[in-house]
Amino acid sequence: MPEPIVFYDIPRKANVPSDTAWSPNTWKTRYSLNIKGLSYRTVWVEYPDIEALYKKLGVEPTDTGPTGAPFYTLPLIYDPNTKEYVSDSAAIARYLDKTYPDTPTLIPKETDALHAAFQRAFAAVFNPGNAGFSWIMMPETYVRLNPASQGYFRRTREQWFGMALEELAPRGSEKRQKHWEVVKDAFHEVAGWLQAGRQERLFFLGGETICYADIVIAAFIIWFRNTFSEDSAEWRDMLSWDGGRWGKLTEAFRKHESVDDGSPLEL
CATH class of the missing domain: 1.20.1050.10 (Glutathione S-transferase Yfyf (Class Pi); Chain A, domain 2)
Incomplete structure:
Protein backbone atom coordinates (compact mmCIF):
# COMPACT_ATOMS: atom_id res chain seq x y z
CA MET A 1 0.00 0.00 0.00
CA PRO A 2 1.40 3.46 -0.91
CA GLU A 3 2.60 5.69 1.91
CA PRO A 4 0.47 8.79 2.62
CA ILE A 5 1.32 11.87 0.57
CA VAL A 6 2.38 14.89 2.62
CA PHE A 7 0.16 17.86 1.81
CA TYR A 8 1.25 21.33 2.95
CA ASP A 9 -1.70 23.65 3.55
CA ILE A 10 -2.37 27.03 5.20
CA PRO A 11 -4.52 27.03 8.37
CA ARG A 12 -6.94 29.57 9.78
CA LYS A 13 -8.81 30.02 13.05
CA ALA A 14 -11.18 27.10 13.55
CA ASN A 15 -13.02 25.18 16.22
CA VAL A 16 -13.00 21.92 14.25
CA PRO A 17 -10.53 20.55 11.65
CA SER A 18 -13.04 20.81 8.81
CA ASP A 19 -13.01 24.61 9.18
CA THR A 20 -9.23 24.90 9.24
CA ALA A 21 -8.79 24.58 5.46
CA TRP A 22 -9.80 27.75 3.62
CA SER A 23 -7.44 28.66 0.76
CA PRO A 24 -8.94 28.18 -2.72
CA ASN A 25 -5.53 27.27 -4.12
CA THR A 26 -4.86 24.55 -1.58
CA TRP A 27 -8.48 23.38 -1.77
CA LYS A 28 -7.81 22.55 -5.43
CA THR A 29 -5.22 20.04 -4.26
CA ARG A 30 -7.30 18.78 -1.33
CA TYR A 31 -10.21 18.15 -3.67
CA SER A 32 -7.85 16.42 -6.11
CA LEU A 33 -6.51 14.09 -3.42
CA ASN A 34 -9.98 13.37 -2.03
CA ILE A 35 -11.55 12.69 -5.43
CA LYS A 36 -8.73 10.31 -6.29
CA GLY A 37 -9.08 8.60 -2.92
CA LEU A 38 -5.36 8.91 -2.21
CA SER A 39 -4.03 8.64 1.33
CA TYR A 40 -2.45 11.85 2.62
CA ARG A 41 -1.69 13.78 5.75
CA THR A 42 -1.82 17.54 6.13
CA VAL A 43 0.99 19.67 7.50
CA TRP A 44 -0.29 23.14 8.43
CA VAL A 45 2.06 25.99 7.48
CA GLU A 46 1.59 29.61 8.52
CA TYR A 47 2.32 32.22 5.84
CA PRO A 48 5.67 33.48 7.21
CA ASP A 49 7.03 29.91 7.24
CA ILE A 50 6.31 29.01 3.61
CA GLU A 51 9.57 30.38 2.21
CA ALA A 52 11.60 28.77 5.02
CA LEU A 53 9.86 25.46 4.31
CA TYR A 54 10.79 25.56 0.62
CA LYS A 55 14.40 26.41 1.43
CA LYS A 56 14.66 23.70 4.07
CA LEU A 57 13.34 21.11 1.63
CA GLY A 58 15.48 22.38 -1.24
CA VAL A 59 12.43 23.00 -3.43
CA GLU A 60 12.53 25.64 -6.17
CA PRO A 61 10.27 28.72 -5.78
CA THR A 62 6.79 28.40 -7.23
CA ASP A 63 7.14 31.51 -9.37
CA THR A 64 8.69 34.96 -9.63
CA GLY A 65 6.91 37.85 -7.94
CA PRO A 66 6.16 41.32 -9.42
CA THR A 67 9.56 42.64 -8.30
CA GLY A 68 11.44 39.69 -9.79
CA ALA A 69 12.06 38.12 -6.39
CA PRO A 70 11.37 34.39 -5.85
CA PHE A 71 7.76 33.68 -4.91
CA TYR A 72 6.88 30.79 -2.59
CA THR A 73 3.31 29.55 -2.35
CA LEU A 74 1.21 26.60 -1.30
CA PRO A 75 -0.02 24.00 -2.14
CA LEU A 76 3.01 21.79 -2.08
CA ILE A 77 3.05 18.02 -1.80
CA TYR A 78 5.73 15.47 -1.05
CA ASP A 79 5.15 11.97 -2.34
CA PRO A 80 7.26 9.52 -0.30
CA ASN A 81 6.48 6.81 -2.83
CA THR A 82 8.40 8.62 -5.58
CA LYS A 83 10.49 10.96 -3.40
CA GLU A 84 9.15 13.94 -5.39
CA TYR A 85 8.04 17.42 -4.35
CA VAL A 86 5.42 19.12 -6.54
CA SER A 87 4.01 22.63 -6.17
CA ASP A 88 1.18 24.50 -7.94
CA SER A 89 -2.27 22.93 -7.88
CA ALA A 90 -2.54 22.28 -11.63
CA ALA A 91 0.92 20.72 -11.74
CA ILE A 92 -0.02 18.58 -8.74
CA ALA A 93 -3.20 17.40 -10.49
CA ARG A 94 -1.19 16.41 -13.56
CA TYR A 95 1.40 14.66 -11.40
CA LEU A 96 -1.28 12.68 -9.55
CA ASP A 97 -2.90 11.66 -12.85
CA LYS A 98 0.42 10.40 -14.19
CA THR A 99 1.61 8.71 -11.01
CA TYR A 100 -1.69 7.14 -9.97
CA PRO A 101 -3.40 6.24 -13.27
CA ASP A 102 -5.82 3.81 -11.62
CA THR A 103 -7.59 6.68 -9.83
CA PRO A 104 -10.12 9.11 -11.38
CA THR A 105 -8.46 11.32 -14.01
CA LEU A 106 -8.58 15.05 -13.32
CA ILE A 107 -7.09 16.40 -16.54
CA PRO A 108 -7.67 13.98 -19.44
Missing part, protein backbone atom coordinates in the same frame (compact mmCIF):
# COMPACT_ATOMS: atom_id res chain seq x y z
CA LYS A 109 -4.81 14.27 -21.93
CA GLU A 110 -7.12 15.43 -24.71
CA THR A 111 -8.22 18.37 -22.52
CA ASP A 112 -4.76 19.46 -21.36
CA ALA A 113 -4.58 22.56 -23.56
CA LEU A 114 -8.20 23.45 -22.82
CA HIS A 115 -7.52 23.27 -19.10
CA ALA A 116 -4.54 25.61 -19.48
CA ALA A 117 -6.74 28.07 -21.39
CA PHE A 118 -9.52 27.71 -18.83
CA GLN A 119 -7.22 28.70 -15.97
CA ARG A 120 -6.23 31.93 -17.72
CA ALA A 121 -9.81 32.75 -18.66
CA PHE A 122 -11.13 32.01 -15.17
CA ALA A 123 -8.51 34.24 -13.52
CA ALA A 124 -9.26 37.09 -15.94
CA VAL A 125 -13.01 36.87 -15.41
CA PHE A 126 -12.90 36.76 -11.62
CA ASN A 127 -10.40 39.58 -11.12
CA PRO A 128 -10.66 41.98 -14.04
CA GLY A 129 -8.34 44.80 -13.00
CA ASN A 130 -9.51 46.94 -10.12
CA ALA A 131 -12.57 44.93 -9.13
CA GLY A 132 -13.64 41.41 -8.42
CA PHE A 133 -13.55 38.46 -6.09
CA SER A 134 -10.23 39.14 -4.38
CA TRP A 135 -11.24 42.66 -3.37
CA ILE A 136 -14.11 41.30 -1.29
CA MET A 137 -12.36 38.18 -0.03
CA MET A 138 -8.98 39.52 1.12
CA PRO A 139 -10.27 41.60 4.09
CA GLU A 140 -12.66 38.81 5.11
CA THR A 141 -9.86 36.24 4.93
CA TYR A 142 -7.45 38.38 6.94
CA VAL A 143 -9.63 38.53 10.07
CA ARG A 144 -10.02 34.75 10.05
CA LEU A 145 -6.32 33.89 9.83
CA ASN A 146 -4.25 32.87 12.82
CA PRO A 147 -2.25 35.74 14.36
CA ALA A 148 0.97 34.10 13.12
CA SER A 149 -0.12 34.73 9.52
CA GLN A 150 -2.00 38.02 9.79
CA GLY A 151 0.99 40.36 9.70
CA TYR A 152 2.48 38.72 6.62
CA PHE A 153 -0.89 38.58 4.88
CA ARG A 154 -1.67 42.24 5.54
CA ARG A 155 1.76 43.45 4.45
CA THR A 156 1.90 41.50 1.19
CA ARG A 157 -1.71 42.08 0.14
CA GLU A 158 -1.57 45.79 0.86
CA GLN A 159 1.54 45.96 -1.33
CA TRP A 160 -0.35 44.21 -4.12
CA PHE A 161 -3.45 46.41 -3.92
CA GLY A 162 -1.74 49.65 -2.95
CA MET A 163 -4.15 50.34 -0.09
CA ALA A 164 -5.19 49.14 3.35
CA LEU A 165 -7.25 45.96 3.43
CA GLU A 166 -10.09 47.86 5.09
CA GLU A 167 -10.32 50.11 2.02
CA LEU A 168 -10.78 47.31 -0.52
CA ALA A 169 -14.49 46.66 -0.04
CA PRO A 170 -15.96 48.34 3.06
CA ARG A 171 -19.23 46.77 4.16
CA GLY A 172 -22.25 48.79 3.13
CA SER A 173 -20.31 50.88 0.61
CA GLU A 174 -21.01 51.48 -3.08
CA LYS A 175 -17.50 50.19 -3.73
CA ARG A 176 -18.36 46.84 -2.20
CA GLN A 177 -21.58 46.64 -4.21
CA LYS A 178 -19.58 47.26 -7.38
CA HIS A 179 -17.24 44.40 -6.56
CA TRP A 180 -20.23 42.20 -5.75
CA GLU A 181 -21.76 42.87 -9.16
CA VAL A 182 -18.45 41.96 -10.81
CA VAL A 183 -18.44 38.65 -8.88
CA LYS A 184 -22.03 37.94 -9.91
CA ASP A 185 -21.21 38.72 -13.57
CA ALA A 186 -18.16 36.46 -13.38
CA PHE A 187 -20.19 33.50 -12.18
CA HIS A 188 -22.78 34.22 -14.85
CA GLU A 189 -20.10 34.18 -17.54
CA VAL A 190 -18.79 30.83 -16.33
CA ALA A 191 -22.36 29.51 -16.32
CA GLY A 192 -22.51 30.58 -19.97
CA TRP A 193 -19.43 28.48 -20.74
CA LEU A 194 -21.16 25.47 -19.24
CA GLN A 195 -24.26 26.09 -21.37
CA ALA A 196 -22.38 26.41 -24.66
CA GLY A 197 -24.14 24.60 -27.48
CA ARG A 198 -27.40 24.97 -25.55
CA GLN A 199 -26.46 22.02 -23.36
CA GLU A 200 -27.19 22.18 -19.64
CA ARG A 201 -24.13 20.84 -17.80
CA LEU A 202 -23.17 20.91 -14.15
CA PHE A 203 -19.64 19.67 -14.92
CA PHE A 204 -17.37 20.72 -17.77
CA LEU A 205 -17.03 17.24 -19.23
CA GLY A 206 -20.75 16.57 -18.93
CA GLY A 207 -22.45 13.72 -17.12
CA GLU A 208 -21.19 12.95 -13.63
CA THR A 209 -17.49 13.26 -14.44
CA ILE A 210 -15.58 15.84 -12.38
CA CYS A 211 -12.48 17.36 -13.95
CA TYR A 212 -9.92 19.90 -12.76
CA ALA A 213 -11.89 22.86 -14.21
CA ASP A 214 -14.81 21.92 -11.95
CA ILE A 215 -12.41 21.67 -9.01
CA VAL A 216 -11.14 25.22 -9.63
CA ILE A 217 -14.68 26.61 -9.45
CA ALA A 218 -15.61 24.50 -6.41
CA ALA A 219 -12.46 25.66 -4.60
CA PHE A 220 -13.44 29.31 -4.97
CA ILE A 221 -17.00 28.56 -3.89
CA ILE A 222 -15.93 26.74 -0.72
CA TRP A 223 -13.59 29.65 0.12
CA PHE A 224 -16.57 31.96 -0.18
CA ARG A 225 -19.01 29.66 1.63
CA ASN A 226 -16.72 28.93 4.58
CA THR A 227 -15.73 32.57 4.90
CA PHE A 228 -19.23 34.03 5.00
CA SER A 229 -21.01 30.90 6.37
CA GLU A 230 -24.10 29.23 4.96
CA ASP A 231 -26.35 31.48 7.07
CA SER A 232 -25.05 34.69 5.53
CA ALA A 233 -26.92 36.98 3.14
CA GLU A 234 -23.96 36.77 0.76
CA TRP A 235 -24.17 32.98 0.51
CA ARG A 236 -27.95 33.02 0.08
CA ASP A 237 -27.54 35.57 -2.69
CA MET A 238 -24.99 33.40 -4.50
CA LEU A 239 -27.31 30.39 -4.26
CA SER A 240 -29.93 32.35 -6.22
CA TRP A 241 -27.65 33.00 -9.19
CA ASP A 242 -27.86 31.16 -12.50
CA GLY A 243 -30.83 29.04 -11.59
CA GLY A 244 -29.22 27.69 -8.42
CA ARG A 245 -26.30 26.17 -10.34
CA TRP A 246 -23.67 26.97 -7.71
CA GLY A 247 -25.66 25.41 -4.90
CA LYS A 248 -25.96 22.24 -6.98
CA LEU A 249 -22.21 22.23 -7.60
CA THR A 250 -21.60 22.70 -3.88
CA GLU A 251 -23.78 19.70 -3.05
CA ALA A 252 -21.98 17.58 -5.64
CA PHE A 253 -18.63 18.37 -4.00
CA ARG A 254 -19.62 17.92 -0.35
CA LYS A 255 -18.58 14.26 -0.35
CA HIS A 256 -15.07 15.40 -1.35
CA GLU A 257 -14.60 17.93 1.49
CA SER A 258 -12.77 15.69 3.94
CA VAL A 259 -10.17 17.51 6.08
CA ASP A 260 -7.85 15.55 8.36
CA ASP A 261 -6.59 16.88 11.69
CA GLY A 262 -3.09 17.28 10.32
CA SER A 263 -0.14 18.58 12.31
CA PRO A 264 1.67 21.93 12.54
CA LEU A 265 4.91 22.44 10.64
CA GLU A 266 8.12 21.90 12.57
CA LEU A 267 11.04 23.71 10.97
Whole structure:
Protein backbone atom coordinates (compact mmCIF):
# COMPACT_ATOMS: atom_id res chain seq x y z
CA MET A 1 0.00 0.00 0.00
CA PRO A 2 1.40 3.46 -0.91
CA GLU A 3 2.60 5.69 1.91
CA PRO A 4 0.47 8.79 2.62
CA ILE A 5 1.32 11.87 0.57
CA VAL A 6 2.38 14.89 2.62
CA PHE A 7 0.16 17.86 1.81
CA TYR A 8 1.25 21.33 2.95
CA ASP A 9 -1.70 23.65 3.55
CA ILE A 10 -2.37 27.03 5.20
CA PRO A 11 -4.52 27.03 8.37
CA ARG A 12 -6.94 29.57 9.78
CA LYS A 13 -8.81 30.02 13.05
CA ALA A 14 -11.18 27.10 13.55
CA ASN A 15 -13.02 25.18 16.22
CA VAL A 16 -13.00 21.92 14.25
CA PRO A 17 -10.53 20.55 11.65
CA SER A 18 -13.04 20.81 8.81
CA ASP A 19 -13.01 24.61 9.18
CA THR A 20 -9.23 24.90 9.24
CA ALA A 21 -8.79 24.58 5.46
CA TRP A 22 -9.80 27.75 3.62
CA SER A 23 -7.44 28.66 0.76
CA PRO A 24 -8.94 28.18 -2.72
CA ASN A 25 -5.53 27.27 -4.12
CA THR A 26 -4.86 24.55 -1.58
CA TRP A 27 -8.48 23.38 -1.77
CA LYS A 28 -7.81 22.55 -5.43
CA THR A 29 -5.22 20.04 -4.26
CA ARG A 30 -7.30 18.78 -1.33
CA TYR A 31 -10.21 18.15 -3.67
CA SER A 32 -7.85 16.42 -6.11
CA LEU A 33 -6.51 14.09 -3.42
CA ASN A 34 -9.98 13.37 -2.03
CA ILE A 35 -11.55 12.69 -5.43
CA LYS A 36 -8.73 10.31 -6.29
CA GLY A 37 -9.08 8.60 -2.92
CA LEU A 38 -5.36 8.91 -2.21
CA SER A 39 -4.03 8.64 1.33
CA TYR A 40 -2.45 11.85 2.62
CA ARG A 41 -1.69 13.78 5.75
CA THR A 42 -1.82 17.54 6.13
CA VAL A 43 0.99 19.67 7.50
CA TRP A 44 -0.29 23.14 8.43
CA VAL A 45 2.06 25.99 7.48
CA GLU A 46 1.59 29.61 8.52
CA TYR A 47 2.32 32.22 5.84
CA PRO A 48 5.67 33.48 7.21
CA ASP A 49 7.03 29.91 7.24
CA ILE A 50 6.31 29.01 3.61
CA GLU A 51 9.57 30.38 2.21
CA ALA A 52 11.60 28.77 5.02
CA LEU A 53 9.86 25.46 4.31
CA TYR A 54 10.79 25.56 0.62
CA LYS A 55 14.40 26.41 1.43
CA LYS A 56 14.66 23.70 4.07
CA LEU A 57 13.34 21.11 1.63
CA GLY A 58 15.48 22.38 -1.24
CA VAL A 59 12.43 23.00 -3.43
CA GLU A 60 12.53 25.64 -6.17
CA PRO A 61 10.27 28.72 -5.78
CA THR A 62 6.79 28.40 -7.23
CA ASP A 63 7.14 31.51 -9.37
CA THR A 64 8.69 34.96 -9.63
CA GLY A 65 6.91 37.85 -7.94
CA PRO A 66 6.16 41.32 -9.42
CA THR A 67 9.56 42.64 -8.30
CA GLY A 68 11.44 39.69 -9.79
CA ALA A 69 12.06 38.12 -6.39
CA PRO A 70 11.37 34.39 -5.85
CA PHE A 71 7.76 33.68 -4.91
CA TYR A 72 6.88 30.79 -2.59
CA THR A 73 3.31 29.55 -2.35
CA LEU A 74 1.21 26.60 -1.30
CA PRO A 75 -0.02 24.00 -2.14
CA LEU A 76 3.01 21.79 -2.08
CA ILE A 77 3.05 18.02 -1.80
CA TYR A 78 5.73 15.47 -1.05
CA ASP A 79 5.15 11.97 -2.34
CA PRO A 80 7.26 9.52 -0.30
CA ASN A 81 6.48 6.81 -2.83
CA THR A 82 8.40 8.62 -5.58
CA LYS A 83 10.49 10.96 -3.40
CA GLU A 84 9.15 13.94 -5.39
CA TYR A 85 8.04 17.42 -4.35
CA VAL A 86 5.42 19.12 -6.54
CA SER A 87 4.01 22.63 -6.17
CA ASP A 88 1.18 24.50 -7.94
CA SER A 89 -2.27 22.93 -7.88
CA ALA A 90 -2.54 22.28 -11.63
CA ALA A 91 0.92 20.72 -11.74
CA ILE A 92 -0.02 18.58 -8.74
CA ALA A 93 -3.20 17.40 -10.49
CA ARG A 94 -1.19 16.41 -13.56
CA TYR A 95 1.40 14.66 -11.40
CA LEU A 96 -1.28 12.68 -9.55
CA ASP A 97 -2.90 11.66 -12.85
CA LYS A 98 0.42 10.40 -14.19
CA THR A 99 1.61 8.71 -11.01
CA TYR A 100 -1.69 7.14 -9.97
CA PRO A 101 -3.40 6.24 -13.27
CA ASP A 102 -5.82 3.81 -11.62
CA THR A 103 -7.59 6.68 -9.83
CA PRO A 104 -10.12 9.11 -11.38
CA THR A 105 -8.46 11.32 -14.01
CA LEU A 106 -8.58 15.05 -13.32
CA ILE A 107 -7.09 16.40 -16.54
CA PRO A 108 -7.67 13.98 -19.44
CA LYS A 109 -4.81 14.27 -21.93
CA GLU A 110 -7.12 15.43 -24.71
CA THR A 111 -8.22 18.37 -22.52
CA ASP A 112 -4.76 19.46 -21.36
CA ALA A 113 -4.58 22.56 -23.56
CA LEU A 114 -8.20 23.45 -22.82
CA HIS A 115 -7.52 23.27 -19.10
CA ALA A 116 -4.54 25.61 -19.48
CA ALA A 117 -6.74 28.07 -21.39
CA PHE A 118 -9.52 27.71 -18.83
CA GLN A 119 -7.22 28.70 -15.97
CA ARG A 120 -6.23 31.93 -17.72
CA ALA A 121 -9.81 32.75 -18.66
CA PHE A 122 -11.13 32.01 -15.17
CA ALA A 123 -8.51 34.24 -13.52
CA ALA A 124 -9.26 37.09 -15.94
CA VAL A 125 -13.01 36.87 -15.41
CA PHE A 126 -12.90 36.76 -11.62
CA ASN A 127 -10.40 39.58 -11.12
CA PRO A 128 -10.66 41.98 -14.04
CA GLY A 129 -8.34 44.80 -13.00
CA ASN A 130 -9.51 46.94 -10.12
CA ALA A 131 -12.57 44.93 -9.13
CA GLY A 132 -13.64 41.41 -8.42
CA PHE A 133 -13.55 38.46 -6.09
CA SER A 134 -10.23 39.14 -4.38
CA TRP A 135 -11.24 42.66 -3.37
CA ILE A 136 -14.11 41.30 -1.29
CA MET A 137 -12.36 38.18 -0.03
CA MET A 138 -8.98 39.52 1.12
CA PRO A 139 -10.27 41.60 4.09
CA GLU A 140 -12.66 38.81 5.11
CA THR A 141 -9.86 36.24 4.93
CA TYR A 142 -7.45 38.38 6.94
CA VAL A 143 -9.63 38.53 10.07
CA ARG A 144 -10.02 34.75 10.05
CA LEU A 145 -6.32 33.89 9.83
CA ASN A 146 -4.25 32.87 12.82
CA PRO A 147 -2.25 35.74 14.36
CA ALA A 148 0.97 34.10 13.12
CA SER A 149 -0.12 34.73 9.52
CA GLN A 150 -2.00 38.02 9.79
CA GLY A 151 0.99 40.36 9.70
CA TYR A 152 2.48 38.72 6.62
CA PHE A 153 -0.89 38.58 4.88
CA ARG A 154 -1.67 42.24 5.54
CA ARG A 155 1.76 43.45 4.45
CA THR A 156 1.90 41.50 1.19
CA ARG A 157 -1.71 42.08 0.14
CA GLU A 158 -1.57 45.79 0.86
CA GLN A 159 1.54 45.96 -1.33
CA TRP A 160 -0.35 44.21 -4.12
CA PHE A 161 -3.45 46.41 -3.92
CA GLY A 162 -1.74 49.65 -2.95
CA MET A 163 -4.15 50.34 -0.09
CA ALA A 164 -5.19 49.14 3.35
CA LEU A 165 -7.25 45.96 3.43
CA GLU A 166 -10.09 47.86 5.09
CA GLU A 167 -10.32 50.11 2.02
CA LEU A 168 -10.78 47.31 -0.52
CA ALA A 169 -14.49 46.66 -0.04
CA PRO A 170 -15.96 48.34 3.06
CA ARG A 171 -19.23 46.77 4.16
CA GLY A 172 -22.25 48.79 3.13
CA SER A 173 -20.31 50.88 0.61
CA GLU A 174 -21.01 51.48 -3.08
CA LYS A 175 -17.50 50.19 -3.73
CA ARG A 176 -18.36 46.84 -2.20
CA GLN A 177 -21.58 46.64 -4.21
CA LYS A 178 -19.58 47.26 -7.38
CA HIS A 179 -17.24 44.40 -6.56
CA TRP A 180 -20.23 42.20 -5.75
CA GLU A 181 -21.76 42.87 -9.16
CA VAL A 182 -18.45 41.96 -10.81
CA VAL A 183 -18.44 38.65 -8.88
CA LYS A 184 -22.03 37.94 -9.91
CA ASP A 185 -21.21 38.72 -13.57
CA ALA A 186 -18.16 36.46 -13.38
CA PHE A 187 -20.19 33.50 -12.18
CA HIS A 188 -22.78 34.22 -14.85
CA GLU A 189 -20.10 34.18 -17.54
CA VAL A 190 -18.79 30.83 -16.33
CA ALA A 191 -22.36 29.51 -16.32
CA GLY A 192 -22.51 30.58 -19.97
CA TRP A 193 -19.43 28.48 -20.74
CA LEU A 194 -21.16 25.47 -19.24
CA GLN A 195 -24.26 26.09 -21.37
CA ALA A 196 -22.38 26.41 -24.66
CA GLY A 197 -24.14 24.60 -27.48
CA ARG A 198 -27.40 24.97 -25.55
CA GLN A 199 -26.46 22.02 -23.36
CA GLU A 200 -27.19 22.18 -19.64
CA ARG A 201 -24.13 20.84 -17.80
CA LEU A 202 -23.17 20.91 -14.15
CA PHE A 203 -19.64 19.67 -14.92
CA PHE A 204 -17.37 20.72 -17.77
CA LEU A 205 -17.03 17.24 -19.23
CA GLY A 206 -20.75 16.57 -18.93
CA GLY A 207 -22.45 13.72 -17.12
CA GLU A 208 -21.19 12.95 -13.63
CA THR A 209 -17.49 13.26 -14.44
CA ILE A 210 -15.58 15.84 -12.38
CA CYS A 211 -12.48 17.36 -13.95
CA TYR A 212 -9.92 19.90 -12.76
CA ALA A 213 -11.89 22.86 -14.21
CA ASP A 214 -14.81 21.92 -11.95
CA ILE A 215 -12.41 21.67 -9.01
CA VAL A 216 -11.14 25.22 -9.63
CA ILE A 217 -14.68 26.61 -9.45
CA ALA A 218 -15.61 24.50 -6.41
CA ALA A 219 -12.46 25.66 -4.60
CA PHE A 220 -13.44 29.31 -4.97
CA ILE A 221 -17.00 28.56 -3.89
CA ILE A 222 -15.93 26.74 -0.72
CA TRP A 223 -13.59 29.65 0.12
CA PHE A 224 -16.57 31.96 -0.18
CA ARG A 225 -19.01 29.66 1.63
CA ASN A 226 -16.72 28.93 4.58
CA THR A 227 -15.73 32.57 4.90
CA PHE A 228 -19.23 34.03 5.00
CA SER A 229 -21.01 30.90 6.37
CA GLU A 230 -24.10 29.23 4.96
CA ASP A 231 -26.35 31.48 7.07
CA SER A 232 -25.05 34.69 5.53
CA ALA A 233 -26.92 36.98 3.14
CA GLU A 234 -23.96 36.77 0.76
CA TRP A 235 -24.17 32.98 0.51
CA ARG A 236 -27.95 33.02 0.08
CA ASP A 237 -27.54 35.57 -2.69
CA MET A 238 -24.99 33.40 -4.50
CA LEU A 239 -27.31 30.39 -4.26
CA SER A 240 -29.93 32.35 -6.22
CA TRP A 241 -27.65 33.00 -9.19
CA ASP A 242 -27.86 31.16 -12.50
CA GLY A 243 -30.83 29.04 -11.59
CA GLY A 244 -29.22 27.69 -8.42
CA ARG A 245 -26.30 26.17 -10.34
CA TRP A 246 -23.67 26.97 -7.71
CA GLY A 247 -25.66 25.41 -4.90
CA LYS A 248 -25.96 22.24 -6.98
CA LEU A 249 -22.21 22.23 -7.60
CA THR A 250 -21.60 22.70 -3.88
CA GLU A 251 -23.78 19.70 -3.05
CA ALA A 252 -21.98 17.58 -5.64
CA PHE A 253 -18.63 18.37 -4.00
CA ARG A 254 -19.62 17.92 -0.35
CA LYS A 255 -18.58 14.26 -0.35
CA HIS A 256 -15.07 15.40 -1.35
CA GLU A 257 -14.60 17.93 1.49
CA SER A 258 -12.77 15.69 3.94
CA VAL A 259 -10.17 17.51 6.08
CA ASP A 260 -7.85 15.55 8.36
CA ASP A 261 -6.59 16.88 11.69
CA GLY A 262 -3.09 17.28 10.32
CA SER A 263 -0.14 18.58 12.31
CA PRO A 264 1.67 21.93 12.54
CA LEU A 265 4.91 22.44 10.64
CA GLU A 266 8.12 21.90 12.57
CA LEU A 267 11.04 23.71 10.97
